[in-house]
Amino acid sequence: MGEQKSQAAGKPGAKRQFRIWRGDETGGDLQDYTVEVNEGEVVLDVIHRLQATDAPDLACRWNCKAGKCGSCSMEINGKPRLSCMTRMSTFEETETVTVTPLRTFPVIRDLVTDVSFNYEKARETPAFAPPADVAPGDYRMQQVDVERSQEFRKCIECFLCQNVCHVIRDHEENKQAFSGPRFFIRAAELDMHPLDAKTDRKEYAQAEQGLGFCNITKCCTEVCPEHIKITDNGIIPMKERVVDRRYDPLVWLGSKIFRRGQVPQTFVTSAQQSGAAHSAAAHGGVHSHAGGSHDPRHEAEAQKGVNWHRQVPHPTAAPVDANGRLPLTELTFDRAAAPSPFGDDVTFPLPPEHLNFAHPSQDEPKH
């Protein structure tokens, strides 16, 4: 009964052993602490007690303390969890609890990591496209039609799924091409949105988000604190939707036999990601001549032959290194000579359909 429990809460707490990773990008280690733990407390409470006593500058994120904001993600005994929802009673009295920052993202200090990777991926995922002819207030949707998307909108962006996904956790180099489960369900959410006007979300998920990297080992679903069925309801349906479009055996065979060159693939080439140009080469991808555009219309146009009036997409990012500089010394550069001023992906002679003319005023904003 609640009554007995509260009486127990009045008693001074027991001492427990903690190991917490302290440090920053220059290094760090697990430090031992002995902390008092009262009944009913969660790991975040213990961290707060440490801040108030032994370690006032111990860095950690939190906001709501009720599993609603997704700030307090960390790894507890090796498992990615929300610290505000991890009760101390789930551990043995004598057990040492080990707390570390998320491993997949760069560390800032102690338990705080730089999760900007996720915000960058969020920014690349095309937003909801409102239907052109429906006025605000006139949106009509049935509950059964919105329920699937609503499940994904429960996401509190704790990024635990992003952190646990082995595609980037164990293979840093995939970060470029892989958006992660959080953004697969974002794409799925929009694809299942009854009124979303964009129709190429599946292709986008496949070509730009790296859906194919996922091997449906379901760790994202296992750690999701909102119990979103990320794989079963999001990723697998997206894969199936891609199959609808791309792997229909006849279409697929046809493209294999008659077109050799497959459907053009574009890669995410946003400027803020270091080494964008390199990695495309490293992953065997082809740089699109439509540049960093995600728009399949541009893609299609680019294939159509010379079109002097077509919209020229913005240039792809310069092949800068991790520090934002052009790799100018031959010694450290991964190619034998200086990078081609035309872009690494351009071979000569240039096929005529890739010739472009860009009127100088074309890029001026229309508003």
Next chain:
Amino acid sequence: MTETRIERHHYDVVVIGAGGAGLRAAIEARLAGKKTAIISKSLFGKAHTVMAEGGAAAAMGNVNSRDNWQVHFRDTMRGGKFLNNFRMAELHAKESPQRIWELETYGALFDRTKDGKISQRNFGGHEYPRLAHVGDRTGLELIRTLQQKIVSLQQEDKRDLGDYEARIKIFAETTITELLLDGERVAGAFGYYRESGEFILFEAPAVVLATGGVGRSYKVTSNSWEYTGDGHALALRAGATLINMEFLQFHPTGMVWPVSVKGILVTESVRGDGGVLKNSDGKRFMFDYVPDVFRKQYADNEEEADRWYKDPDNNRRPPELLPRDEVARAINSEVKAGRGTPAGGVYLDIASRLPAEEIRRRLPSMYHQFKELADVDITREPMEVGPTCHYVMGGVEVDPDSGAAFGAVRGLFAAGEVSGGMHGSNRLGGNSLSDLLVFGKRAGGHAASYADQLTSRPKVPVAAVETAVETALAPLQRDTGESPYTLQQDLQAVMGDLVGIIRREGELVDALGRLAELRERVAKVSAAGGRRYNPGWHLALDLRNMLVVSECTAKAALERQESRGGHTREDHPAMDPKWRRVNLVCSLDGDTVRLTHKPLPKMRGELISLFDRAELSKYLTDEELAEFDALAQKES
């Protein structure tokens, strides 16, 4: 301080706060073509708005077509005990449906009615079902939608200008510590990156404050660490004024056990669905606390109260459903009389009232909240609950139409919980989320046009920046002072014990004395460690904001000699129509907090005639009633 590095940015509009109000303001400023910065203390999308559960009130009339803005306006004024700024309540009631519909075009997915419209739910104080909602995570939907709208604007900029951040940029985990003025005009904002401790200076002619509330000054609160009243304090220091600071909403049912989750909200729907409050003797005590004015609507025996759930038309309501302030006070008295639970609350029992299956179906998130946080199965055991500090009605005094701050400052705007007036002395559930959208949009739009009509850009004075740097670094350079955590605990104790739900003159005087002492100690606070993501240092800097805001609250609470909404004086237990005509305005004179009286603006004729005389007579002075009668006469 010459070697300190400061990063400089130029923007047209700087929005401080990335909750619902801040994001909506930023969207509006960006749509007006302004280069906009959004600043937030925590990560993008984690602001307090994310925690709101119930819904957003908007008179769309989807469920009951009789609902319209007039009814909503009436409900809001009643809820605030007629102390609301009528113009804000009017704008809010009129514009919130559009703001909600707009969200759908940004991609929001609210729960639907049978005919495919946005579904609306009942909530305390609202006459008709009015709250647009998504299960019990409406706040999350709202903030995520706005966040995604901003992303879509950034994608547009990327397409047109080649850079996502060309016209709107988010500075997450960045705290503003000072607003900088060029004379009376806002010239910029100064702060630090939490991550690195590096300083950052925004030069901007217009600043929108959307920093939320002050709940962190209380021991038991549903608010997060962010709610240290930064916006309130920034506004005060910049020369603006605060109103209604004595009014704080205590939600009657927060969790009290385990200690670690003390304050976390237990939604009102538990009581709406049949939950009853019992003291440690097992008595259903709310029958002893029905005030005389409510005798007509509320039952005085259990049989009748229980019949109400089935047959609301022929029975009076159970007293558990009295307004939030009444219930909070009743619980408080029971605990003070020694009939509370060991953890200092009372029992909220739904287990003995509904079958387990039904509880799980109707209250899924409460079931999980108690299961996961307290290991309590609410289908079998009662919950332990007690009042928790939830919302501050008071805030920056603003012009209702534009959100521009009053006082001796120009270019400062405020929206959301940080602004005051809209909710009067008590906020209705669900009115906050729509408030954020309506006034967020207004503040953003007006900030943009203010920036437009300026002939010269205000300049940031170098001296002010240097002082700001010194103030910010001071706690790190002292090593003799007290720990910020101790000071925070002491402040919370003073506010919780002496300026809590029930206030007494003696205690308030005492509180002011202690706050003055704390002020000395806070001035000498020291933080261990370096500048890099150092929570101790961050808290040390927030403390002075909490302190000055607490002083405003204590002073105003002492001054207002009546009980109304979120302010209860044991020594003045009744509502006094004379006090209804007064707003207490708080300003800063050098270092000292000043309090002045200001008459409430008078409601326009067509608005006051929306009420009937019997109701008004409870709130208005005889003089005002006479005016009302004259008006009614003229019309008929």
Next chain:
Amino acid sequence: MTSTATRPRGARARAAIAAKTLRTDRWWFQPLITVIGLSAWVAYATVRVFMHKWYWVDAYHYLTPFYSPCVTDRCVEGSSHFGSFLPGWWIIPDAALTLPFLLLFRLTCYYYRKAYYRSFWLSPPACAVPDGHESYGGETRFPLLGQNLHRYFFYAAAIISLINTYDAIYAFHSPKGFGFGFGNLILLANVVMLWAYTISCHSCRHIIGGRLKHFSKHPVRYKAWTFISWLNVRHMQLAWITLGTLALTDFYVMAVGAGWFNDLRFIN
């Protein structure tokens, strides 16, 4: 006081945590039993498929699913319902038309993929336990790109389930006409489980309703989708149960066929 325009930002390092994983639970247990379970089953099935005997009980018309339909010229009389047109070379399984598809169906099944990627390929062995490989391309390239063909193996599997159903019905036969024995129960249970497994397939869920944008316009398909979703949640369990029922059915037929024990007959 110096002013800069932007914050210098270089590449940042992850937290230097020495231990590869800090998990303290028995995370290796799941992959271990998966390896044992799947290996044992594959070993049994391989042996049985190349045994080329004891797959048919003529008296009761029991045919093991491993030999259904029997299409080589080695098939004993009565066991091949669809003709026997393949040569009886030992390397050719007697159900050469169906087994490859069944194998591919299960190989590309979303659940089995998870199971063997984790336990055989260690990619990753368990959540938050490092992947055992230097580099990783997932299912983006040949051959794993082929996993996307699962849909088509599902169609094949549905047809094969029909054949198995035919077998199960055909088995209600005894030397005296209609008959009913314990073997029938096993065959029936196996077929029911096979159907449950096949229908709960993710591809099936997608085809039946998942691909729709507006459920409200297709109420019947929505109902069907809801039912399949219910089954789909149990897909993993069904995957293991059907391995069990398949092996059990086969073993029973083998035992009766070899005369190790007699079928328990209820009617005739």
